[in-house]
Amino acid sequence: MQNFDYQTPTRLIFGKDVVEKLPEVMKPFGKKILLTYGGGSIKKIGLYDKVKDLLKDFEIYELSGIQPNPKYDPSVLDGVKMCKEHDVDVILSVGGGSVLDCSKAIAAGAKYDGDPWDLITEKVKAQSALPIVDIITLAATGSEYDCGGVISRTDTNDKIGYMDPLLFPAVSFLDPTYTFTVSxxxxxxxxxxxxxxxxxxxxxxxxxxxxxxxxxxxxxxxxxxxxxxxxxxxxxxxxxxxxxxxxxxxxxxxxxxxxxxxxxxxxxxxxxxxxxxxxxxxxxxxxxxxxxxxxxxxxxxxxxxxxxxxxxxxxxxxxxxxxxxxxxxxxxxxxxxxxxxxxxxxxxxxxxxxxxxxxxxxxxxxxxxxxxxxxxxxxxxxxxxxx
CATH class of the missing domain: 1.20.1090.10 (Dehydroquinate synthase-like - alpha domain)
Incomplete structure (x- = not known):
């Protein structure tokens, strides 16, 4: 049996309607939220409106259109820019693992002065990162309970998996009913x-x-x-x-x-x-x-x-x-x-x-x-x- 050094800091909140706890969970992280999501499925199932209503007392900036196999350009770069411009306190990722992977790269890039690709390729180790909360709508990647992510860079045909203990989500909401409409x-x-x-x-x-x-x-x-x-x-x-x-x-x-x-x-x-x-x-x-x-x-x-x-x-x-x-x-x-x-x-x-x-x-x-x-x-x- 091999030696190991293990810690999982992520809080899992599991079950039907647990998203009702979102305001009390988000409050300690600050008022300014970057809301990240994909192609609109969260709007079709009513989750987008639910989140916006629950967080009506917060200041929300939105990054939408994050694709499967999330892209460094534009999604990661746009998210980093928004976090820096608006002095964002916390990222709320709503969607599947691709949205969350992208959000992890944004969380680290938002606290780094150089090219975020340096962090993804591990040329430079992140010294800090924004906290991340997520609401998962697809059972697949496990990104809600790990410190890794995968980002694609189309101009070089690179798809990079990276890990950093700073990128464990702080809190993950897991409501199986949000997966009912998955194709x-x-x-x-x-x-x-x-x-x-x-x-x-x-x-x-x-x-x-x-x-x-x-x-x-x-x-x-x-x-x-x-x-x-x-x-x-x-x-x-x-x-x-x-x-x-x-x-x-x-x-x-x-x-x-x-x-x-x-x-x-x-x-x-x-x-x-x-x-x-x-x-x-x-x-x-x-x-x-x-x-x-x-x-x-x-x-x-x-x-x-x-x-x-x-x-x-x-x-x-x-x-x-x-x-x-x-x-x-x-x-x-x-x-x-x-x-x-x-x-x-x-x-x-x-x-x-x-x-x-x-x-x-x-x-x-x-x-x-x-x-x-x-x-x-x-x-x-x-x-x-x-x-």
Whole structure:
């Protein structure tokens, strides 16, 4: 078991109608709020009006139009500019993980005099950041309970994941009813995203029985509850359990004491969505089974056996390689069963830039240090197998 140093300062407020507590939560942070949100879904479900009414005694500035795969330019730069111009006290992120990731970059950039890209690329360490409160409307990324974010820079085809303890949200509001109107496509993509977060931590060199059990249960919970959410979008208990599965995904709880894995599927998918701006969870679903098949060998087969037996209920008496291959097939078939397109060509990606993307990943993501090391040639092979 590995050493660790762990702290989660985020306050979670979970359940139906908890947003009513928003004024009392926001008050200690100050009067000037930057309200960040995306393309307008929060207005359709009435959450925008609800927030504005609850915060009628505050001074609110708005940054809207934050996109999936949030963009450094314009969203991060515009948000930083607004915070500095209006001397903002606190950021309120209302939406999914992309809005919150963008808000984290803004929170750090607002307290930095240089180019915020220096912070995102970790050339410079942030010395302070604005506090962040969020209301999550999509179960997927887990950004509401971690200190990380992912920002895309379109002019360089970079999609950078960064982490800083200053960027833990101070408070996260989790009301499952706000996910009732999430489309089937985004519900499925959110499930795939969260499942991959867990698998990136599960497939590692050194693990514990406790962590394995936690992650195996979470994977089963996600698969069961995603199907329930797709069948009945207003199934409160299914939405609630899936939301909590996702919330725990990236903040370290699932793998305290485990060795690291370098998160290879995320490293590869970041290139796909940086170059082609595809939905992150869909890209992960496509890549993951091909990565599994590519790295399966005598060294890795034991983890796949445990995964297959404990997550999918495969007979433990079968040949280990047979169990492993059946588990990989089951992973693919699950994603396919929730209507995720399972080929890169289905999402507009052909072979023309595979070598370019593979080099970008090999140069920037450190996957030669992964649990199953990947070279540029390995990465290109996985991309081609995913076509």
């Amino acid at each position: 089937k496509k985004q519900t499925a993509a959110g499930c795939a995203d969260a499942m991959n977060h867990i698998m990136e931590q599960y497939f590692c060199e050194d693990s514990t029985l406790l962590n394995d059990g936690f992650m195996e249960a979470a994977l089963k919970s996600l698969m069961v509850n995603a199907r329930k959410c797709l069948d009945n979008p207003e199934d409160y208990n299914a939405r609630a359990e899936m939301m909590l599965d996702c919330t725990y995904g990236c903040n370290g709880i699932y793998s305290l004491g485990n060795s690291g894995s370098s998160w290879p599927c995320h490293g590869m998918e970041h290139a796909l969505s940086a170059y082609y701006d595809i939905t992150h969870g869909i890209g992960l679903a496509i890549i993951t089974p091909r990565w599994m098949r590519h790295i399966l060998n005598e060294k890795t087969v034991g983890r796949f056996v445990k995964y297959g037996v404990n997550v999918f209920g495969i007979d433990a008496n079968k040949d280990p390689m047979a169990i492993a291959n059946e588990a990989i097939d089951a992973t693919y078939k699950f994603f396919e069963s929730i209507d995720i397109p399972m080929h890169l060509r289905d999402v507009g990606i052909d072979e023309s830039r595979i070598d370019e993307m593979a080099k970008h990943v090999a140069d920037n993501e450190g996957l030669e240090e992964a649990w199953a090391p990947l070279t540029q040639e390995d990465i290109a092979a996985i991309f081609r197998a995913s076509l």
